[in-house]
Amino acid sequence: MKIPAAHGRNFCLKVSKLRIIIDKVKKMAIFKKGKENKKQKNQQGQKTQFPVSNDDYLKKELYATVRENIDYLKIYQGECWDFVTVKFTLENNHQEIDVGLAYLAGLVDQKLLNKTVIDALNRNFLKAKKELPEGEERFRFFKSKVLIAIGIDEAESFGKLFNALLSGDMIVFLEGCNKCLIVGARMYQERAVEKPTTQITVMGSNDSFNENLLTNLSLLRKRIKNPNLIFKNYILGKESNTNVVLAYIKGLVDENVLQEVEKRIQKAELPEVTDASYLEVALREKQFSIFPKIFYSERPDTVANNILEGRIAILCDSSPEALIAPSVFIQFLHSTDDFHQKAFIASFFRLLRTMGFLLSLFVPSLYILLIFHHSELLPVNLLFSVAGQRIQTPLPAYLELFTVMVAFDLLREAGTRMPTAIGTSLSFVGAIIIGQSSVDAGLISPIIVIIVALTGIGALAIPNYKLNLATTITKYILAIISVAFGSFGFTLALVMLLVHLSSLRSFGVDYFAPFAPFSKEGLKDSLIRVHLENLRNKWRQKKQYPH
Amino acid sequence: MKRIIIIALFITSLVFTGCTDKREVDDLIIATAIALDLNEEGSLELSIQILNVHSVGNRPMDAAPVVVIAETGRTVQEVLRKISTIIPEKLFFSHFVLLVIGEELAREGILPYVTFFAINQDALHRFNIAVARGCKGKDVLKIVSVAAHVPSMSAEGKLLETSKYYGIGKYYTNDEVLSDIRSEGISLSLGSIQIIGDPEKGSDLENRKKTDLEAYTKASTIAVFKKDKLIDWMDEEESLGYNYISGKIKNSYIVVTKGDGTFASVQVMKVNSKTKPILENGKIKFKISISFLAEITEDLSGETSHDNAYVRDILERTNYEIRLLCEKAIQKAQTIKADIFGFGRLLYRKKYKLWLEIKDRFEEEIFPELETEIVVQGKITRVKP
Numbered sequence: 001m002k003i004p005a006a007h008g009r010n011f012c013l014k015v016s017k018l019r020i021i022i023d024k025v026k027k028m029a030i031f032k033k034g035k036e037n038k039k040q041k042n043q044q045g046q047k048t049q050f051p052v053s054n055d056d057y058l059k060k061e062l063y064a065t066v067r068e069n070i071d072y073l074k075i076y077q078g079e080c081w082d083f084v085t086v087k088f089t090l091e092n093n094h095q096e097i098d099v100g101l102a103y104l105a106g107l108v109d110q111k112l113l114n115k116t117v118i119d120a121l122n123r124n125f126l127k128a129k130k131e132l133p134e135g136e137e138r139f140r141f142f143k144s145k146v147l148i149a150i151g152i153d154e155a156e157s158f159g160k161l162f163n164a165l166l167s168g169d170m171i172v173f174l175e176g177c178n179k180c181l182i183v184g185a186r187m188y189q190e191r192a193v194e195k196p197t198t199q200i201t202v203m204g205s206n207d208s209f210n211e212n213l214l215t216n217l218s219l220l221r222k223r224i225k226n227p228n229l230i231f232k233n234y235i236l237g238k239e240s241n242t243n244v245v246l247a248y249i250k251g252l253v254d255e256n257v258l259q260e261v262e263k264r265i266q267k268a269e270l271p272e273v274t275d276a277s278y279l280e281v282a283l284r285e286k287q288f289s290i291f292p293k294i295f296y297s298e299r300p301d302t303v304a305n306n307i308l309e310g311r312i313a314i315l316c317d318s319s320p321e322a323l324i325a326p327s328v329f330i331q332f333l334h335s336t337d338d339f340h341q342k343a344f345i346a347s348f349f350r351l352l353r354t355m356g357f358l359l360s361l362f363v364p365s366l367y368i369l370l371i372f373h374h375s376e377l378l379p380v381n382l383l384f385s386v387a388g389q390r391i392q393t394p395l396p397a398y399l400e401l402f403t404v405m406v407a408f409d410l411l412r413e414a415g416t417r418m419p420t421a422i423g424t425s426l427s428f429v430g431a432i433i434i435g436q437s438s439v440d441a442g443l444i445s446p447i448i449v450i451i452v453a454l455t456g457i458g459a460l461a462i463p464n465y466k467l468n469l470a471t472t473i474t475k476y477i478l479a480i481i482s483v484a485f486g487s488f489g490f491t492l493a494l495v496m497l498l499v500h501l502s503s504l505r506s507f508g509v510d511y512f513a514p515f516a517p518f519s520k521e522g523l524k525d526s527l528i529r530v531h532l533e534n535l536r537n538k539w540r541q542k543k544q545y546p547h
Numbered sequence: 548m549k550r551i552i553i554i555a556l557f558i559t560s561l562v563f564t565g566c567t568d569k570r571e572v573d574d575l576i577i578a579t580a581i582a583l584d585l586n587e588e589g590s591l592e593l594s595i596q597i598l599n600v601h602s603v604g605n606r607p608m609d610a611a612p613v614v615v616i617a618e619t620g621r622t623v624q625e626v627l628r629k630i631s632t633i634i635p636e637k638l639f640f641s642h643f644v645l646l647v648i649g650e651e652l653a654r655e656g657i658l659p660y661v662t663f664f665a666i667n668q669d670a671l672h673r674f675n676i677a678v679a680r681g682c683k684g685k686d687v688l689k690i691v692s693v694a695a696h697v698p699s700m701s702a703e704g705k706l707l708e709t710s711k712y713y714g715i716g717k718y719y720t721n722d723e724v725l726s727d728i729r730s731e732g733i734s735l736s737l738g739s740i741q742i743i744g745d746p747e748k749g750s751d752l753e754n755r756k757k758t759d760l761e762a763y764t765k766a767s768t769i770a771v772f773k774k775d776k777l778i779d780w781m782d783e784e785e786s787l788g789y790n791y792i793s794g795k796i797k798n799s800y801i802v803v804t805k806g807d808g809t810f811a812s813v814q815v816m817k818v819n820s821k822t823k824p825i826l827e828n829g830k831i832k833f834k835i836s837i838s839f840l841a842e843i844t845e846d847l848s849g850e851t852s853h854d855n856a857y858v859r860d861i862l863e864r865t866n867y868e869i870r871l872l873c874e875k876a877i878q879k880a881q882t883i884k885a886d887i888f889g890f891g892r893l894l895y896r897k898k899y900k901l902w903l904e905i906k907d908r909f910e911e912e913i914f915p916e917l918e919t920e921i922v923v924q925g926k927i928t929r930v931k932p
Contacts, residue, residue: 371572376641383577383642384697388604390573397571439605446605 053239057158062180064134066100066173069180072158073102073165082106090121094131097138100173107168109187117170117183120147134176142174143181151184163241188212193219198465199299203340208298213243213317216300220247220313223304228252234265237273244279247303247313247322254310254326260507261312261325276319283314283325285505290473292466293506295327302336326509329501330526332467333357338529347528354527356461359454360471364401365482365490367451371397373486389445398483400444404452405479407434409472412456573600575639579613580699582684583623583660584649591652592619593626594685595638596699603696611752612696615688623663640664645699646676646721647684647740653770653777661724661775675703676724678770678777680739687740689750690764698764705766706738714796715786716766728775731906732891734880735772736789739780741765771885779883781876788876791869792835792888794820800844803864809848813865815925816840822888824897831901831913833890835873836922841865842929851930858927866923873921881915890914 057076063069070085077083086101099121103113124146132138143152153169155161156179165171168186193215196208209216217231232246244265248258261283268282276296284293297303303313303322314323324331333353338346370378371386378386393400411430418426438444455475462468474497481493504511514522524530580596594617601608616633620626627638646664648657661676679687692701709716717738727735742764748754749762768786771779781789790796796818802810818839825832843851843861851857880887891909894902905913 375570375572375575375639378572378642380642380644380700383572384598384600384603387572387575387577387598387600388602388607390571390604391600392604392606393573397573442606 055238057162060158062156062158062161062178064176064178066098066175069173070100070102076162077165080104090125092126092128094128097125097132098175101170102165102173103170103185104165104168107188108170108185112185112187113170117147117172117185121172124148136177138174139177139179139181142172147172147181147183153182153184154179155182163235166241190215196299199297199302199336199463201299201335201337201340204336205299205301207300209300209303209315209320209322211318211320213245213315216315216320216322217245217247219300220304220307223300224249224307229307236265236268236279237270240272240274242273243317244273245315247307247315249307249310252308252310253312257326257507257509258312261314264507265314273316274318276314276316276321276323279314279316280323283323283507285507287504289500289504290470291329291501291504291511292332292464292470293327293504293511295324295331295464296321296466297324298322299336305336305339326507327511328506328509328513329504329511330514332464333462335463339532343529343531347530350527350529353461353463356458357467357471359458360456360462361458361475361478363451363455363458364405364475365478367448368398368401368479368482369487369490372483386445386447389447392442393445394443397448398479400448401451401479404434404444404448405455405476408452408456570637570639574636576634576636577639578643579697580643580645580647580688580702581664582647582649582679582688583652583657584683584685585651585655586619588619590619590621591623591626592617592685593623593630594688595630596688597634597638598697611691613688613698615685615750617685623660624667643699644674644703646674647679647687647702648676649679649684650681650777652684653678653772656775657724657772658728658775661721661728665721665725673720673722675706675718675720676737677702677706677719678737678739680741680767680770680780682742682746686742686746686749687764689746690742690762691749691752691754692764693755693760702740702764702766705764706740709766710738710790710795711797712799714790714799715768715783717769717786717790717795728772730892732886732893732895732902732909733889734885734887734910735775736781736885736887737770737772739767739770741767769887771880771883771887773883773885778885779879781879784872785876785879788872788874789880789887791818791837792820792822792873792876794818801841801865801868803861803868805846805848805864806860807848809846811843811847811851811861812845813861813927814842814844815865815869816842822890822893824890824893826898826901830918831894832918832920833893834920834922836924837869837873838923839869839925840928841925842931843927844931853930858930862925862927866925869923869925870921873923874919877919881917884911884915886910886914890917 054076060072063072066087070087073083073085082105084101084103084105088099088101090097090099101117127145128141132141139154143154153164155164155171161171161180161182164182168188170183170185172181172183174181190212191210193207193210195206199208207219209219221229226249228250230246230248230250232248234244234246235241236244246258246261246265264283268279270278270282273279280294280296287293295306297306298320303324306324307313312325314325316323333350335349335353338350341349371390375383390397395403411426411434415423415426415430435449439446439449459468459471459475462471478490478493478497482490485492498516501512502510502516510517513519514526524534577598577600578595579598582594582596584592584594586592594615596613596615599610599612599614602610602612616630618626618629618633620629631637646661648660652660657676664674687702688698690698692698695701695704706716707718710718717736719737724735724737727733742749742762744760744762746762749760751761754761768783769781769789770777771781787796787799790799796815799815799818801813801815803813805811816839818837820835820837823834823836825834841862843858845851877888886909891902891906891914894909895906902909
């Protein structure tokens with residue numbers, strides 16, 4: 001007598017066979033041909049560049065007269081309301097010199113301007129003992145004797161001049177010199193250093209980055225008092241000319257990664273960088289992925305920790321988030337709170353969070369698999385209960401699932417950008433109307449509410465917003481595959497998801513480490529965390545990720 | 548072009564695995580139990596207990612939890628097809644937990660039916676098989692249960708509990724039944740279910756609303772089969788003995804009569820039983836050693852004692868009682884010539900050459916004369932006050 005084999009075993013066999021087939025197909029030439037074609041197309045595409053606004057000033061040298069210089073500035077900024085130019089004459093016993101000032105009203109410290117700069121010019125110029133000839137000598141005198149003790153620099157080209165001017169420095173032109181003085185008089189309006197909004201922890205420091213790059217750097221300096229801490233500046237974005245800073249510790253940092261990051265930053269041809277996320281697009285590997293490839297944080301302590309672990313932080317002016325390179329997947333499930341707790345407790349909550357992540361990914365698809373395709377796998381009592389609930393609702397299981405899932409995500413999306421006052425009523429509407437009433441009206445079964453709520457709570461346990469969003473999308477994809485292709489399709493999708501995650505790289509480092517490639521040492525700070533003393537030194541020596 | 552074909556093949560292979568033959572939970576008609584009987588004309592009567600889905604869930608209707616549908620025919624397949632005239636969808640067999648066989652049918656032979664459910668239906672092979680003692684299987688399905696919502700679940704629970712914690716019943720699944728019938732050297736024995744009271748009144752939902760039940764089902768003693776035909780019933784003591792020998796008991800009790808004529812209860816736990824064939828002077832002998840842990844829980848003379856002599860006395864009496872039960876069971880099996888303990892199977896495993904010589908006459912000639920040595924050795928772990 002032949003008794004049919006269990007379903008599970010069949011699936012395993014099928015899947016393993018299929019994996020082998022996929023590998024073979026990948027190796028086949030037909031797919032390679034296609035890739036080459038694409039490459040050629042890309043190369044052609046790179047030749048066409050995006051349009052650039054008038055950038056003649058970059059190569060232009062300064063004129064020798066104040067009038068000419070100011071006129072040239074006015075070509076660009078003459079129409080601007082906040083652009084201020086002042087011309088006046090300084091005189092002493094020996095001579096008279098025309099001086100021109102140019103600054104942007106909103107960015108310059110007016111007090112400093114009036115009290116110090118104008119004052120210094122008047123007072124110190126009187127001390128000149130002889131007539132100053134045009135050219136280098138006059139310039140030296142002003143730089144070393146007149147405008148002393150004020151953050152001072154010089155510029156010979158309009159490129160550097162504009163950079164300083166638009167950053168909020170004041171420009172001082174001198175008659176007869178083809179150079180200008182740059183007085184550091186910046187005063188930005190900035191938000192105070194406040195509590196973090198997206199990466200909240202229960203314990204630990206409670207400051208977060210704001211939109212001022214210098215403030216952000218100072219927050220890092222405060223935490224790492226080390227002469228090897230380097231802040232390397234780059235100006236990115238052809239139109240926006242934004243300051244981007246690489247922060248790392250010489251000696252600890254992985255040189256290969258540093259070179260890779262620098263190479264990419266230099267190669268990046270960006271029209272504008274108004275936020276760190278613009279950088280993320282330019283810096284990441286050219287691999288398609290829903291999952292976030294570069295870790296970010298608005299917390300100085302997290303960033304400082306990462307720098308101390310040998311990573312590189314990329315900070316961008318007017319962005320409260322620092323990017324971390326390289327990043328690994330498991331980092332997105334970590335919270336700074338883990339390092340404020342004992343190893344055992346931190347490990348437990350990390351596992352819990354990972355469970356939340358897995359729940360939010362798989363619960364809807366597993367539900368649909370069991371209800372739709374494999375009712376025989378449900379335990380008897382559960383089947384009775386589920387069947388009893390489902391019989392009273394009009395929609396098929398998958399439509400019901402998608403309706404409630406979409407409703408939930410809609411509610412969440414609506415709540416994200418809601419003013420706090422309306423937010424309360426929104427959650428009220430969500431809980432009462434969508435949940436309670438539709439169950440009472442018999443439109444949806446209670447179990448589906450539990451399923452979607454479980455998914456939602458699992459997703460909310462993910463500490464990283466970007467991973468949270470990626471999970472939401474993956475959840476839909478998996479659910480659709482489960483409905484259409486059954487458990488075989490689901491298993492295949494799972495395998496593909498793992499293969500995809502394993503294939504990703506972040507700045508040359510394996511994204512799915514320490515699972516693939518597997519490393520025993522790396523596991524100590526992945527799903528669990530062992531004692532801190534056992535962790536860091538070893539990794540620093542090995543330069544191994546995650547560390 | 549080649550690439551497109553390969554991709555198309557992949558996609559089609561995916562599509563054909565999923566949605567085809569899918570059945571959603573609320574489309575299912577869930578069979579919870581099946582009963583097989585012979586009706587008055589001698590043809591097969593198959594009754595299916597179907598879950599009334601409207602009676603479970605979050606807003607249950609006030610309706611019977613199950614419906615029993617019966618049809619007659621010549622073969623099981625025929626009856627199942629006939630039943631499709633009564634119900635709107637195909638039956639879902641994955642979750643039926645109980646197959647009840649009417650006593651009359653059991654005496655005719657059960658093999659074809661058990662085999663049918665093993666190979667033809669999408670049943671999981673964990674449903675329990677029991678004999679309806681002195682009644683029709685259909686009636687057993689009809690009795691409304693009290694503790695569990697679904698009667699078949701209740702009946703299954705009763706069978707499991709009695710076999711584990713009392714020791715008179717037997718919980719036996721389809722696979723085990725088939726293997727017992729088909730393999731040599733063992734006779735099948737099954738648990739049974741009895742109806743106490745009037746089955747007609749028991750099927751009324753009103754029965755549930757009373758504190759004094761009109762009718763209920765009860766797990767009963769072991770039915771002994773020869774090949775696949777029911778031949779006799781064991782009584783309670785014999786069933787207990789059988790379960791001690793086969794080691795199926797997890798937890799039971801023994802009432803011992805003390806020297807002064809009063810009773811004491813001993814709770815028996817962790818029963819471990821081993822049977823060994825021994826060859827002595829060309830004669831086969833079986834040594835059955837049973838060990839257990841026990842607690843003295845009750846003494847009707849008024850007080851228990853921690854005294855060594857008292858404990859030893861009770862232990863010896865317990866050993867004796869258990870040996871008596873086992874002897875009774877063996878005696879019964881020997882008189883009806885049914886080797887339900889699987890002594891033959893043991894020989895097959897341990898002394899294969901000997902078994903080959905005697906297997907044709909083992910059950911009829913050797914087994915009834917078989918000498919057994921029963922060694923019961925317990926330990927009293929605790930005396931309750």
